[in-house]
Amino acid sequence: METEGHITSPPLWLRRALFGRNPKRTLVRIVVLVAVCYVVFFSRLVLVPFKVEGISMLPTYVQGRPNFINRLIYLFREPRRGDIVGIRPKHTTDTQGASVPSYLYLKRIIGLPGETVAFHRGSAFINGKALDEPYLKYPCDWEWPPEQLGPTDYFVVGDNRSMARIDHEWGKAFRKQIVGKVLL
Amino acid sequence: MKRWAIRLTLLLALLVLGLWAWRTCFPNPERVIRARLAELTQLASYGANEAPAAKLWNAQRLASVFTPDVIIKVDFPGEPTTFSGRDAIATAAMLARERVSTLVVQFSDIVITLAPDKRSAIAELSAKGRAGGETDTFGPQELSLRMKKDGSRWFISRVETVKTLR
Numbered sequence: 092m093e094t095e096g097h098i099t100s101p102p103l104w105l106r107r108a109l110f111g112r113n114p115k116r117t118l119v120r121i122v123v124l125v126a127v128c129y130v131v132f133f134s135r136l137v138l139v140p141f142k143v144e145g146i147s148m149l150p151t152y153v154q155g156r157p158n159f160i161n162r163l164i165y166l167f168r169e170p171r172r173g174d175i176v177g178i179r180p181k182h183t184t185d186t187q188g189a190s191v192p193s194y195l196y197l198k199r200i201i202g203l204p205g206e207t208v209a210f211h212r213g214s215a216f217i218n219g220k221a222l223d224e225p226y227l228k229y230p231c232d233w234e235w236p237p238e239q240l241g242p243t244d245y246f247v248v249g250d251n252r253s254m255a256r257i258d259h260e261w262g263k264a265f266r267k268q269i270v271g272k273v274l275l
Numbered sequence: 276m277k278r279w280a281i282r283l284t285l286l287l288a289l290l291v292l293g294l295w296a297w298r299t300c301f302p303n304p305e306r307v308i309r310a311r312l313a314e315l316t317q318l319a320s321y322g323a324n325e326a327p328a329a330k331l332w333n334a335q336r337l338a339s340v341f342t343p344d345v346i347i348k349v350d351f352p353g354e355p356t357t358f359s360g361r362d363a364i365a366t367a368a369m370l371a372r373e374r375v376s377t378l379v380v381q382f383s384d385i386v387i388t389l390a391p392d393k394r395s396a397i398a399e400l401s402a403k404g405r406a407g408g409e410t411d412t413f414g415p416q417e418l419s420l421r422m423k424k425d426g427s428r429w430f431i432s433r434v435e436t437v438k439t440l441r
Binding site: 144178180181182183185192193194196198247260261262263264268 | 383384386399400401403412415417419437438439440441
């Protein structure tokens with residue numbers, strides 16, 4: 092503000108509101124906040140943003156909806172049945188590290204390592220017992236003989252099983268192909 | 276001071292020129308292969324305004340990226356398709372142009388493994404196609420390409436679909 096050739100500083104309450112009691116500390120906090128936001132949301136080290144393409148996970152996930160994959164969750168536990176996960180192409184498994192491929196398969200885990208998975212009259216059977224899948228809304232008529240999973244294999248499949256089996260990407264994925272769990 | 280600065284600038288310019296000459300005369304095989312794959316996507320893609328003569332020409336150029344004895348085994352929307360030889364590729368390219376007005380082919384996540392003799396390589400990548408507009412897409416699909424060097428140029432001798440989920 093200027094009054095007759097004098098410049099007056101803004102009132103104290105405004106300065107406190109903008110810069111805090113200690114401007115240097117405030118600046119450090121802002122820098123830390125920006126760095127944390129960058130690492131979590133943009134670096135793809137913690138959360139991987141993605142947009143759903145395709146219909147294989149209907150009605151759970153609709154085409155075009157944004158979401159995130161949590162890459163850290165499987166550092167603390169192993170993938171569980173029912174988890175919806177992002178799966179990388181096989182040829183990118185050796186170049187993992189921080190890099191995430193340009194596309195991931197979005198599928199639900201129904202079989203765990205060592206189990207036997209089969210489909211009969213559209214129902215999934217794990218070790219001979221029918222699997223309860225309340226998230227399935229569309230009819231399915233798939234037939235598939237029992238398949239034994241290896242020690243690092245997970246059986247994954249989409250929720251939209253009204254698709255013809257041949258049009259649907261599904262089957263065994265190696266543990267190292269699993270990038271993380273869908274967040275939302 | 277001025278003379279010193281001029282000499283330093285000249286030295287830097289010589290270094291840059293030397294580096295450029297080295298890279299041009301002795302290019303990194305992986306960079307050459309990536310450039311060849313980029314050329315393949317450009318030749319495989321076409322627009323609705325492609326002239327009839329250009330269609331034939333581009334289909335032939337596309338086939339020339341492959342070896343004469345190439346074998347292609349891909350899942351082509353859901354159906355396994357096998358064809359072999361350059362003529363089959365050129366024919367397939369012409370057929371595609373008759374059925375679909377536009378096609379955009381993209382490769383991503385390219386991983387190249389060079390053989391020790393640096394005369395052959397395997398390129399693994401994800402391929403995606405958009406036909407006739409944004410809504411008509413196929414892929415992405417994992418592909419494995421076997422490549423051979425003939426003279427100074429790289430050619431594709433085999434293409435196979437790799438199942439991401441077994």
